[in-house]
Amino acid sequence: DVKVTQSSRYLVKRTGEKVFLECVQDMDHENMFWYRQDPGLGLRLIYFSYDVKMKEKGDIPEGYSVSREKKERFSLILESASTNQTSMYLCASSLSGFGQRGDTQYFGPGTRLTVL
């Protein structure tokens, strides 16, 4: 079975701190994604990556950056955390590469981040 793991289930940080959320997948997937999930707004895509060192902005990239130095690992970085970044963060991966359709995304358990 595909396994997507996230570094923390719960995280509490202070405003202005730099925050790293890590995601690791064990199935050699090419695509990796970071979403945030908020009540009433559903899941929204922040960034995704289709290869090592390659990244693309999603729908809400402001205030976030990402890093993919190894194929299995995709990091989400909050350079200076703010209270409006309090949310559930979900990582996902999928097998197929550029332009493929019909592939499946596998999600991690999520990290609930609270910024005080």
Next chain:
Amino acid sequence: DAKTTQPNSMESNEEEPVHLPCNHSTISGTDYIHWYRQLPSQGPEYVIHGLTSNVNNRMASLAIAEDRKSSTLILHRATLRDAAVYYCILRDPGGTSYGKLTFGQGTILTVHP
């Protein structure tokens, strides 16, 4: 982007079949219909997907209308573990989609013992 419309919530009794509808009247000819579900305190998980023909797997069945403007996820015998938010998603047809999924609000399924 093609949109989907789902009821906000549905209820079922345990061991009864559940039919979860989804309307997607602006679907394009190459859009796949995906269903995911999210159990409480977990990330979403894939349930099933299809293009034109009905599909079955160990979790559920997907019935796709002939004109593809609607589909129905069928849980043949609901269990308490099936209580979740169910999302009907059309794959982004854009050339740079990279497999991006656009989640709507989904349907909250409540299963009564």
